[in-house]
Structure formats: C-alpha cells, structure tokens
Amino acid sequence: MPDSTTSIDGYRFVDGASRRIMRAWDAREPSPHPIPWTALGKPLAEARVALISTAAIARLDDEPFDQEGERRDPWWGDPSHRVLPRETSTGEVGVYHLHIDPRPGSEDLDCLLPLRRLDELVGRGVVGSSAARHYSIMGYVLRTGTLLEETAPAIAATLVADQVDLALLIPV
Numbered sequence: 819m820p821d822s823t824t825s826i827d828g829y830r831f832v833d834g835a836s837r838r839i840m841r842a843w844d845a846r847e848p849s850p851h852p853i854p855w856t857a858l859g860k861p862l863a864e865a866r867v868a869l870i871s872t873a874a875i876a877r878l879d880d881e882p883f884d885q886e887g888e889r890r891d892p893w894w895g896d897p898s899h900r901v902l903p904r905e906t907s908t909g910e911v912g913v914y915h916l917h918i919d920p921r922p923g924s925e926d927l928d929c930l931l932p933l934r935r936l937d938e939l940v941g942r943g944v945v946g947s948s949a950a951r952h953y954s955i956m957g958y959v960l961r962t963g964t965l966l967e968e969t970a971p972a973i974a975a976t977l978v979a980d981q982v983d984l985a986l987l988i989p990v
Contacts, residue, residue, distance in 0.1 A: 868949035872957025883914035
C-alpha cells in the first residue's frame with residue numbers, strides 16, 4: 819500500500835515530447851468559466867445525495883473504461899460514464915484509470931467512491947437519503963467535447979429522474 823509520500827506518474831504511458839506538452843498544458847492558466855452554483859433548496863437532512871467519482875470505476879459485470887485508447891493516444895481519455903448502484907461494494911468493481919494507483923480503491927472502494935460513508939451519514943440523520951445510482955467518469959479527458967455534450971447531460975438527466983437534490987463530485 820502506497821504511503822502519503824508516494825507519487826503517481828500521470829505521464830508514464832506517454833513519450834517524452836508528449837510528456838513535456840502535457841505538463842505545459844497542465845500548468846497553463848485555466849480560462850475563466852462561470853461556476854454554475856445553485857443553493858441547496860432544503861436542509862441536508864432532507865436531501866437525496868448522489869456521488870460522482872472521477873476514478874474510472876466500473877462494476878466487474880460492466881464494460882471497463884478504455885485504457886488502451888489512451889495508451890494509443892495520450893491526448894484521449896474515455897469520456898463515457900458508469901452507473902454504480904448504491905449497494906456496490908469493493909469486490910464488485912475495477913479501477914480503470916491510468917493516472918492513479920488503482921490498488922487503494924481496489925482494496926477499499928470508499929477511498930474513491932465513499933458509499934459506505936454516505937450510508938453512515940444517512941444513518942445518523944445528517945443526510946436525508948442516498949441515491950439509488952451513483953456514477954464514475956474518467957478524470958483525465960483532455961478533449962472534453964463528448965464529456966460535456968453527451969456524458970454530463972446523460973448523468974444530469976438520471977440525477978433529475980432519481981430526484982437527487984445534491985451531487986457530490988469526488989475528484990481523484
């Protein structure tokens with residue numbers, strides 16, 4: 819198990835020139851975008867909460883995130899998403915992200931998608947309820963068109979259908 823001083827080489831599958839370009843890309847000033855903030859319309863103790871992880875988690879009975887596509891083209895990241903039912907547990911998932919160490923998440927799903935911690939908050943009355951469905955995307959998508967135009971709206975539509983009041987993004 820890596821300790822807190824272990825670093826992950828997010829560029830390990832790219833050639834030297836791509837590595838330099840990608841590091842420069844990472845370091846650039848992000849362009850300003852308005853943050854779409856909406857206040858929670860009810861007390862948290864009455865709210866239904868969903869989790870969205872960027873750890874590329876998929877159930878073992880679902881299609882894994884595409885790592886080979888990224889190995890072939892380091893500028894590409896799988897823009898799709900996976901649905902994870904509330905009851906999903908550690909032994910039922912794989913972590914398919916090339917830029918993080920998958921071992922901690924494979925040993926304890928809660929470090930990447932804290933479903934059990936959310937259940938505890940529901941049990942203590944801090945949160946009203948946990949959504950039936952939670953989500954994972956790959957947190958490394960440099961070409962964001964499909965992610966923004968298809969994936970995010972699809973997730974948003976199911977959040978609305980599930981009457982979710984609050985979605986928490988779990989970045990990795």
